[in-house]
Amino acid sequence: MPLVRGFQLFCPTKRGCLGARRATSRSSGVTVYATAKRAVFITGGNTGIGYETAKALAAQGFRVTIGCRDAVKAGLALARIKEAFPSAVLDSVPLDLADLSSVSDCAKRVLDSGVQYDVWINNAGVMSCPKMSTAQGFEYQLGVNHLGHFALTNQVLPALQTSNKPVRIINVASAAHAFGKIDFNDLMLDRSYDAWQSYGRSKLANILFSYELNRRLRPGDNITVNCLHPGIVKTELGRYMAAETTWYMPLAMGLMKLFMLEPAQGAATSIYLASSPEVEGVTGKYFVNCSRAVSSNDSYNHDTARRLWEISQELTMAP
Template identity: 45%
Template sequence: MMLSILFTIFDGIRDLLKNLLGFRRRCESKTRLDHKVVVITGGNTGIGKETALQLTLRGAKVIIGCRDLKKGENAVKDIKCLNAKADINVMQLDLSSLSSVRHFAKTLTQNESRIDILINNAGVMLCPEWTTEDGFEMQFGTNHLGHFLLTLSVMDLLKKSAKARVINVSSKAYFTGEINFENINLRNGAYSPIKGYSQSKLANILFTRELARRLGPKNTITAYSLHPGIIQTELGRHIPALIQPIIRYVFGYMMLSIELGAQTTLYCALEPSLDNESGLYYDDCHRIDNMFANATNDTDAQKLWELSCDLVKLDTHLRLD
């Protein structure tokens, strides 16, 4: 654990230096998305909003799901100001509520004939020891279980696309993550904000890996997880108030802009060469092959899948058994 913490610190410093020196890659794909349907969770702010804008500029119909419908409507207005031709709508989605996720998926199924790209972008980071509407630890319940249920609930729509992609926005925080199968909600004093966050981000990667395995290599759906970079977003709103000014003023100028922070998500959504890859992890617009062992543990990935199915009470026909 200490080694992975030290590596995380070192890698974070390396990332900040790359940001400062302008060495970050950009998505170079010219792929158009005319007549394609894209669903983005958390598309009302940060890199989700920037991703939504960029995909509308490529001709996609974009649906953003967010908890605060008013903020979502404002985001749609902002995007339409930048792209008058944008085909974009907002729907209410609270990933910390399984009933909200099911309602969102049901409405999509009623209104759309297919989904070509699903971007599981929304998340909560380093929050206090909160619980979701269904009693799960907030970060695991929102970042993983909400997206797990959403993805499998719209699987039929993804299958109707000629080539569909599922993109899970994770984080390098997975380095220090551990899936606590015996205490998944980190109760009885086991919780800390970073432990909860890193567990949820590791879960994103293991979910991607197991989803790809269950779909199989000949399926028309491919899955990707990614680290977007160290970015100036609202995600760190729960970082202690005393620390925020230090981070903002000492490291702020070394953090990625929202526009740069969206590049790896765009790469996973648009890069044609990824048609032949699935279940893998990306950072700075390229595939990362040397992962920590916790992120390549297929036994844990399968065990997490089965646990997640049970926790969200997934219908048998959606389990991809």
């Protein structure tokens, strides 16, 4: 398959997600599995693949909660879903993953709501942005893509653990993790910053977090944890790429558009992991195109995963 700056382009096949194996949602064109009444929380569910995931699951009867930084955008997204599916049960919670105070407020609202979530999807993210910092001074891509989700998931984890039903935690990563490296001597990239290396590192952190969380769950916990590469998708995630002024970026963007998926297609693996009976009880795995795949060698390093967990716990003051 072609490569662009380390990305393996996602090419759906007839045997993948887009080849319907169950009833297919007309609204999204992707496979959605019929479910009993369930509840799902999706970070960044107001746009891109998060929105398409929310819409497709709402169509199948899931109660959908989205975490979104912008209340207006959240309201508009939910209104569009409600217009398409009038019986959908929807709500939103303010969430800014770049600010741990907002993350804690979101977790508190979730816990206070009393909703028992069957599915928790850490979907939101940023990509290839210039050197920036979160509210707590963390490098922005690591802070938003990894640390924010790490803190949020750990704060709601006790409620997920005490749920009286199976729970699925799903982390949206990327094939870009393959060129990511965790340098504990320069975790915030203060010495040298490269936007793509930072993105790859944050996606590697997503996978390391998924695998380590799976190892740390108690034997009696009825929770599965999986992660995925959604493909190269036409979403707002590429807004910083479009702003780059390097000579090769227009060429790269033009090439990538030939292979990019529509957001509804990019949501297919998230929907599959959230609702398919085929993955019931499957945990600690990486998925591409609704199939189990092998992540990078670095992602399976237990020592790196453990140390990243401990440092993330210290930085975020997570439980």
